[in-house]
Amino acid sequence: MKEMMTGFPILTLLTALPLAGAAVAFFSGRHARAVALLTTLASLAIALFVWTQLPSDGSIGLVELHQKWVPSLGIEYHLGVDGLGALMLVLSAIVALMSVDAAHRVHHQPGLYFGLVLVLESGLFGSFTALNFFHWFLYWELSLIPAFFLIKLWGGTKRGPAATQFFVYTMAGSVALLVAFLAVFLSTGSMDFPTLTNLASTGALDKMVTAHLGPITLWLAIGVLAGFAVKVPMIPFHTWLPAAYAEAPSPVTMLLTGAMSKMGVYGLLRIAIPIFGAQIFQIRTPLLVLAVATVVMGAWAAAAQKDLKRIFAYSSVNHLGYCLVAIFALAVPAAGVGVHASQEAALNGVILQMFNHGVTAAALFWFVSILQSRTGGHRGIDHFGGLRKPAPVLAGLMGIALFSSLGLPGLNGFVGEFLIFRGVFPLAWVAATVSILGLLVTAAVILTVIQKVFTGPVPEHCVGFPDLHHGERLALAPVIGLMLLIGLLPQLIVNSVNPTVVNLLAHWRF
């Protein structure tokens, strides 16, 4: 991988900016939201700028490398982004902005709330730019703490257990990650992702691990996978999710589903596959089974829910399940142009799906938050009805978001799923076929939501349901517009992502 050094540490700046904003927000009291809005807007601007500065060949650019952090432990300060990372940066910035925008009713300790949100954003930026395990792990953990407190302090009635479960699961996954990486370090003396990828692609990593520690490379891979499996989540490590997503205040859920879950998928793409590709190929089948289960179970569970937040929570599990299916499906040794093309398609699909799902899911939870605020906290699906009469704009915009989640062509949700299926069918047709079930059930779920919430007779308490007012329309319009834009012109993203995909695949060895 060619790496270019730039003079100005823009990635460090991007990561540090939300921290600085958080410090200001802590002390700003009622004005914390304004501070947070400014900060997230600025971050978005910088993220977009980073996006434009990417090298055209898809390699890692904007590198900052200082080697002497803790040499004895192989810890270096190494940052860099390629198309994948930069897209995630943009996504995080967008979702954070959306989350702050949606949170206009934080009465209790707003300074602390927005401060924590900004710290979380910083954690996201950090983990998407880190190329050395130490500070990648630091940011991984760093994002955990604010998330916990955001759920714990501003959440719903059962927030205590939900937050605890969230913390314990993620911590356990982190421990597995840490132990596995320690073992890797002990064998190779390096914690650097590009270096380790190179070692893995030549097969040297396995040899070194076996020489130092015995034939445990597969177990290390499983440990690493476990860490990410909790985050995405993948069945059966998902049980923390429904409670956490439901009890967290909706703006926080936007962050959780929009950005934090992507940390898991990103980790698989940046760390697990490059470094442990061969091992993943060895256990590909069970992994595919779990991924398909995630897709199908996610959809079925969503169908059984009555709480809007839980419906969308399980639906998130389902959508990210497609990413998992694709990732594990493409973990096959390159055997020809056909396979290679499918892998490219699948990977492109994964990355797009990450972005699109992030935006869409965040938007959906935003709408739930709006609904909730108008009914005084109710969000059961049966509570609403026929809202398209009193609130047509709301129905329209939310409808677009819902259809995007369903995967309607012309909206952004379609592109990613399409590419995924296009890539997975040749690589693992059984998995792809079963996953179709997921698509069908999801369609049913979404349509049910639309039907129950927007169509049908209007119950009394919904008669005077206020529509979106100006501010909300203004805030939501760009989001919906983005959905349409990406749906109609996906090449805006794909053109920049594809070189990265090619580059990544070139360095992966299964």
Add this chain to the structure above:
Amino acid sequence: MNYADLFRATLPETALEVAALLVLAVDLGLLRKSGLKVRAAVAALLGVAGCGVALWAVLVQGSGGLIFQGTQELLLTSGGIAAVAQIGILVLTALTLLLLVDSVFTRNVGEYVAVVLMSATGGLLIAGAQDLLVIFIGLELLSLGLYILTAFAKSSGKSAEAALKYYLFGGMSAAFLLFGFSYLYGITGSTNLHQILLAVYGQTAYNAAPLLVVAVVLIATGLGFKVAAVPFHLWAPDTYEGAPAPAAAFIASVSKVASFALLIAIGTAALHAFDGGQPIAHLEVHLHGVAAPAHTGFRGPWSLVLVLLAAASMVLGNLAALAQVSVRRLLAYSAIAHAGYILLALAYFSYSPRSAAAVLYYILTYGLTTVGAFGVVGVVERATGSDRLDAFSGLHKRNPILAAVLLVLFLSLAGIPPLVGFWAKFNLFAAVLSVSAGLVPFTLVALAVAFSAVSLYYYLQVLKRAFVTRAMDEAPIKAHPMTLAVLLAIAAAVVVLGCFPTLLQAWIEGFVR
């Protein structure tokens, strides 16, 4: 006998005697009509003056000795170890006399001071003695004075009881001592220490080895009593408790210094039998002496007995002190323990001046600390009427200076650096190990250090009362300025000598070399 020689040799003793007589004369004659305080002050100052003159005399005497007419045998030595011990005795006597100024236990201050001075004289004699009979005379002179001093608080029943016990014990142990001396004379045909020990090592005493052991045991009994070693210690707690405070201070310091000086002399003599440093060629002597063949001479049984006394004293002294409620009895048992440590160094005694210097250092500083301790106890007793631990409650509020002095002194006794008590212990143990680093001495040193650690507990009990526990009665305790001055001086000396141990050590070594 050349009386000029005699006079010169006993100049310090004479000075003290003269001072004693002077005190009596002044008190009984001139100051008949004066108040108690004045008489006490005058008597004390005269006594101190006498000590000062005697001190000057010791320094002026230089090295030398008194030889028994017609022989080469020394009766008394001066200079060297004797000088150090004598100076120590005189300084400590002076300090205990100064403590008298505040006391109210007797109206007969003149007699008191006189008896003190006479006892001190006995101590001086012991320090320089080289002949068995001179030793005995000095010992009796010292002891009889001490019995009287113990009984001086005529209004206290405890005082009388303690004195009687002390006297009975003392008399009996003096008898043992004399008995042992007679055996030695019988075996060796001489009363001079050097001659005795030479004879012991030589062929003349060879056949009498069992008798020698008996003699050693008897002598050890007598001397063990004087230093309050277990199992001859039973008089100590009662005496320390019953005697008036300045007297107890005197007993605890001066008599110990004298007795240990005597033990050093015996130990040194045993080694100087090597005729100026060269072992007598045809003898086989084992310096690490417990298991020994026939020719152990004096060293074998002597070391063994001392080791037994030392170990028993260390253990019992410390353990018994843990249970005490009365500070005086606590000090008594701690004295027994300290005696144990010193006896260890005397058991493993080296030819080089190092051991002698270490023992002298220890006993001098210990004596100093003890005088201070009794000074504080005396003040507290007078103010509260009791010497129990509870009487010391809240001392830091009632008299902060006294509390600070108490802190310094007791921590020094416990062996906490940078106070002199720590250095004295370290020096002592280092001396023991430098003589003999085998398993037995090492175990004994380990035992000593371990029990030293235990001792911290009971010293802290007193300090805890003084600093931590709330006072039952918050009235300030007043002490006479002279007493405070003396106590502060002692505390300061303890700190300074601890931080700069070379000061005292170099001084001692200058004499001992």
Add this chain to the structure above:
Amino acid sequence: MFSILPPNSVSLLADTIYLSFAGALLQVLLPKGKPSLSRWLALLVAVAGLAIAVVGFIAGMGQGRVVIVDAPWVPSMGIHYLLAADGISRVLVLLTGLAAVAGVLFSWNIELRTNEFFAFFLALIGGVYGVFLSFDLFLLFVFYEIAIVPKYFLIAIWGSTRREYAAMKLALYSFVGSAMVLIGLLAAYATSGSHSTSLIDLSHAGFSVSFQMWCFPLVFIGFAILAGMWPFHTWAPTGHVAAPTAASMLLAGVVMKLGAYGCLRVGMSLFPHGLDPWGFSLIGIGSWRDVFAVLAVVGIVYGALVALVQTDFKFVIGYSSVSHMGFVLLGLMTLNQIGMTGAVLQMFSHGILAGLLFAIVGRIVYERTHTRQLAELETMHLAKRLPFAAWAFVIAGIASMGLPGFSGFVAELQVLVGAWKVNPWWVACAGVGIVVGVAYTWRVLQKAFFSDLLPSGHVLEQEHGHALAPITWPEVTGVALLISVSLAVGLYPRILLDAIEPAVKTLLAGGGQ
């Protein structure tokens, strides 16, 4: 890079000792009714000490061992007043400076006998500085013992639960430990020919392997008692809980490090062969190294498990200290560069974090809520009423868990990597300890601050009746200081590693060159 400071600025470090003792003395002389005078003087002295420590640290960068002062103290025994600083000393002196300033800040509200409190505090700090800067074994021992007495009084007078018992227990354990060290010291001194007590000379003395085989464990255990090694750790939780906040901070933060430092500087440097294999092995233990490593690991796990079930907030922190010190001892036993570097870094890191945790629990929470029982704190909604304490504890807790970004992560990682090279089982068990560590920190965080339990009736009336006292500026300053240091070291550990690594390398290469 730091050539603005003259190279001999390192010798300034000795002033930390003198300043602290001078400060202690001045405190005693201050008038009693003015606590604020006391506080500001103490703060001044502590800050000055910290400033000197920082200057000395910076000036010493890149230099190995720098001798500060080498004056003969007791020439006849080869004892020198030898102060020197290598990388490890400089780091620990820095820690002491920080702990001292933080301790003073968190004692700002003491009203009872304020000047005595700070006098004992500064005396303790002075002793600790002395230990870290001494390169003469005797001097090190002296300073080590000096630190014992102030601890006793700090706990006995200003402590809380069962303070007199806890203080005595702590004093006796420490003293017994130091007695063991003294025995070892005497043995080493005697065996090496009694020429010198300088650490440098003694490390060249060439003790026989059999001598080292028993002297090493004696000395190591003696020091390890103070380091809280299992099973000699029982003084620690009791002591920490009973002590007033500043004393707990110092005890857990710095004094326990004295023990570990002694293990390293004395035990391992002077008797390196004491760690050699015995030639036989029993259940996998074949050398003292294995023994102590296993004890360390047991300590890590035991401390963590016991902390998990405590009902008293402060006990949790107390046991967590035992657990964290286990990492230090484990790191020392790895005998490789990375493990021992981690051990020293952990000494620093835990010193800071323990101070922070005790400060929050003791000063910020207990003094306002007057309870440390988790069951009661659960009902108090402290996250709302004491948000500063809650969030400070969040940060301190995650740092203590070993999360990256704070000082503990790198330290523990290095210890684990080092331990892995010797015996993977140690790492596995220690890893369990870390996981349990997360659990107990979590539990206590939830219960004490973020619990959702409804308050009991009487707590409700408390809530309405009295608001909790507001956070004062010294508390904020103290917390900020400690957190920022932990964060700085966590993010850029090179600050300290550059000083520690060369020093460890020298030690491993054959000690004390």
